[in-house]
Amino acid sequence: MNIGDDLRGAVRGRVYTAGDGSFEVARRPWNLAVDQPVRAVVEAADADDVAALVRYARLNGLTIATQPSGHGASGNTGEVILLRTTRLDDLEIRPDERIARAGAGVTWGRVLRAAGPHGLTGLAGSSPVVTVTGYTLGGGLSWFGRMHGWASGSVRAFDVVDAAGARARVTSESDPDLFWALRGGGGDFAIVTAVEFDLHPAPRLYGGRMVWPVEEARAVLDAYREITERAPAELTAWYELLHFPGAAPLVAVDSAFLGEGGDAETLLRPLDKIAGRISDSRADLPVADLGTITAEPTDPGPGRSRAELLTGLTDDVAAALLERPIDPLLSVQLRHLGGALARPSGTPAGHLDEPFALYMFGVPGEDGGTAVGARQQEIANALVPYTTGRKPFTLLAPGERAANAFTPGTLARLRELKRARDPHGVFRSNFPVLG
Template identity: 80%
Template structure:
């Protein structure tokens, strides 16, 4: 009996293997530049299906890689069963308690649509189609992280299937070690089927994008440095160099402010003084329209990214970023961190001492992405005196390792938990904890 037919005997959901119609599409991750040579794809019908799959894989000595939507895939999935949890789509908001419960397949856009009418928000990032679960397991760098910390810090409970196939509710009281690890430690220790987390007040939200031609980049960066030097935790601003195919290069500042528009506008006044603005979309912003600021693609496509953590935005850093065009990259983005992200947290995500994150993105060409990778490496190498080598887990790229995201103590603790909780290696996260040992 083939693996697919064997799995169909114990699962209610869809099972696909090589040769089945739809298998090639089902195994693809969000980033189409990444190959996933998996043995089979399982689309679970519910948590019971997940538990049944884990029990069968454990008995057969097989490994499961879980991807709700395919975001964050690293390509480290060869020979695994790819589990899709998109059908676990429950969503329930409790406005009085300011909490929400979501299934593993729920994207952030749905959460914001449900929470916004109550004057509440979750700690979402820039994309509405990234799932809450995958994002939160990686820590989750939110627009509102400076005010409220990593998204993982807002979790109250996880519902999981462990490496024996048992279902459990994990809280700080019921299983403090696993609760600590799942808040930012990745998907290598258990399969999360649902999350309950705190929502945060957002009765007023202001934000949008300011855009200039690239010849104003240095003036914009100077103003951006002035804004971020004294920004309150409620304000988040991202500086971005853009080079869209067939268009002139641009420079943008994207921002959100948890508060009244007049206050947010005043905080961004130094940027308004930079002349030559092409457009300015800032204004009162419904929570559900948060993704409109950057308008990231909502369909899969190929890409190559690289991120670094910056110790500051010195003149030397500015020179590296601005002295040459970013082509063939599509974007080079600097995110302001600090605030609550820099404060200690009792989670695997920990905290970030670095005040800025650099994120570089390009679309691979006919050379398979070699030119994009070379330009990213050139920028990163030039910035070595101003980077720490650590990378946020949620911004790891294919070819990088989980070890780069954690402090040595946190990594040791996570690896000990992996050996204890999953000694047979039934689970393989996108970035395995034991990789490179």
């Protein structure tokens, strides 16, 4: 029997192996720049099917990489069974308790559409198509992180399948060590089949993008510094240098504000004096439309990113960022951190002393991404005195390591837990803690 026949006997969900017509499509991640060699792909029918798959893998000395969407694909999938959780798509919103329960295939967009009409939001980031589970297992850096901290800090419970193939509900009381590891340590410790988390009040949300020609980049950055210096936790603003193919380069400020539009406009007023504004999409937003602020692509495509954490936004940092065009990068983004993200979280994501995250993105060309990587490296080199080397787990890129995301103490505890809970290495995270 080959692995395909074996797997079809072990699970009820769909199985794809080399030779099947749709295998090449099934194994592809959302980030098409990443190649994923895998032995097989399994689309589990439900949580019991996930448990059956784990028991099969354990019995046969095989490894499973769970990948609902592939937004965080790292290519670390050689010889694995790739588990798709798409069909674990139950979503329950309990507005009175301000709690949501999402299956492992549920995306943030679905949660926001369901929670918004109740005046509630989850701690989503910029993309509506990443899964709640994958994002939260890595900590999850939200538009609302300054107000409410890491997304993982809002988790109440995880439904999991452990490395022996047993199902369990994990809370801070039932299994404090595993609960801690799952709140930001990545996908190395168990397969999560559902996550239960707090929703937060969002009766009013205001936000959007303001755009100018790149010639105003310095003036916009100066105003951005002034705004972020005194921004309350309700306001999060991102500065963006943008260069889309075939278009003139631009500078933008994206913002989201948990409150009345008039208050946000007052806080963002330093930007009003900058001439030549091309567009301004700021408006009262339904929570469901959070993803329209940055309007990132929702269909699969190739990308190469690199993140850094910045110790400040000094004149020297500004000069390094604006020294020359970002080309061939598409975007260079500064995300304002601080607020609740700077406070102890009791999760592996810890706290961030750094007040800004830098996120550089480009689409690999015919050179396979060499030019994009070189430009990212050049900017990172110029910023060395102002970066700490640490990166949020969800923003790690292929080639980087879990060690880049955690303090040494946290990494040691995660490693100890990995050895204790998955001694045979049944689970493989995109960024393994032992890697």
